[in-house]
Amino acid sequence: MRVTFDSAAAIYQDARPDYPAELYSDLLAVTGVKPPAHLLEVGCGPGKATLPLARLGFRITAVELGAALAAEARRRLGAFADVSVVASSFESWAPPAGARFDLLYAATAWKWVDPEVKYAKAAALLAEGGHLAVWNADHAMPADFDPFFTEIQKAYEEIGEGHDGPWPGPPPEEQPDPMAAEFEASGRFKVVGxxxxxxxxxxxxxxYLALLDTFSGHIAMEPDKRAYLYREIRRLLAARPDGRLTRHWSAVLTVGRRR
Structure with missing residues (x-):
């Protein structure tokens, strides 16, 4: 499934949400990294989380599995001489001899990396005292979430793509940080924030349909199922006065220091 995103290279940057500016401020405060420190990004996509840090003056090596996404990232990051994009999986990427990074980070990408490889390789590539930071952009269901998402569940169920587990899920503040336990269990990182x-x-x-076209499950969905689902989404939104929905997003920033 992790290779499906490459087919959405042309629309991914504009369709996916930007991460909060506060997240980057907190990332730099916790890690203490300052330009021109050398950063390594795993799974940069078209540069969604690369651009904000490139604009601050960091040197960045970005590794991206998808060839089309890597090409899009190079196009968008072409103005930054200290940013390079490598088309490769993180698992198979061979860094320059002796390369060490001050911060390795992954935005909505870390879960797609082989768990048998990612923490050991990350630790080996970080300088002494270096940090690993990961975060995702997930669909959040706070108490006041838009009822559209309950209404559309019927369509998902009809095509055999219903929500797994109770609906709605717990609000974001009640969900544990899954990465913190994973960091500690690796034995290679101490969670510091x-x-x-x-x-x-x-x-x-x-x-909204452009957004769905960047999700692996919707990209891989059978065309007839996807067409029916998208018709239902348009039907439900057409009945609203402004034709719009509100989607809540959540991100959990997890930062670990190399042991």
Whole structure:
């Protein structure tokens, strides 16, 4: 499934949400890294989390599995001479001899890396006292979430793609940080900071369907199922006065220091 994103290279950057500016401020405060420190990004996509740090003056080596996504990232990051994009999986990437990084980070990508490889390789590539930081952008269901997402569940169930588990899921503040335990269990990183961010965005039907076209499950969905689902989304939103929905997002920043 991790290779499906490459087919969405042209729309990914604009369709996916930007991460909160506060997240980057907190990342730098916790890690203490300052330009021109050398950062390594795993799974940069088209540069969603690369651009904000490149603009601050960091040197960045970004590794991206998808060839089309890597090409899009190079196009968007072309103005930054200290940023390089490598088309490779993180697992098979061979860094330059002696390369060491001050911070390795992954935004909505770390879960796709082989668990037998990622922590050992990350630790080996970090300088003494270096940090690993990961975060995701997930669908959040706070108490005031948009009822559209309950209404559309019927369509998902009809095509055999219903929500796994109770609906709705727990609100973001009640969900544990899954990465913190994973960091510690690796034996290679000590967690030094975690923080939750929640925000909301409004979407037209076109914007929301473009977003869904960047999700692995929807990309891989059978065309007939996807067409039916998208018709139902348009039908439900057309019945609203402004034709829009509100989707809440959450991200948990987890930062670990190399042991």
């Amino acid at each position: 975690t923080k939750l961010y929640v925000w909301a965005l409004r979407y037209t039907a076109d914007d």
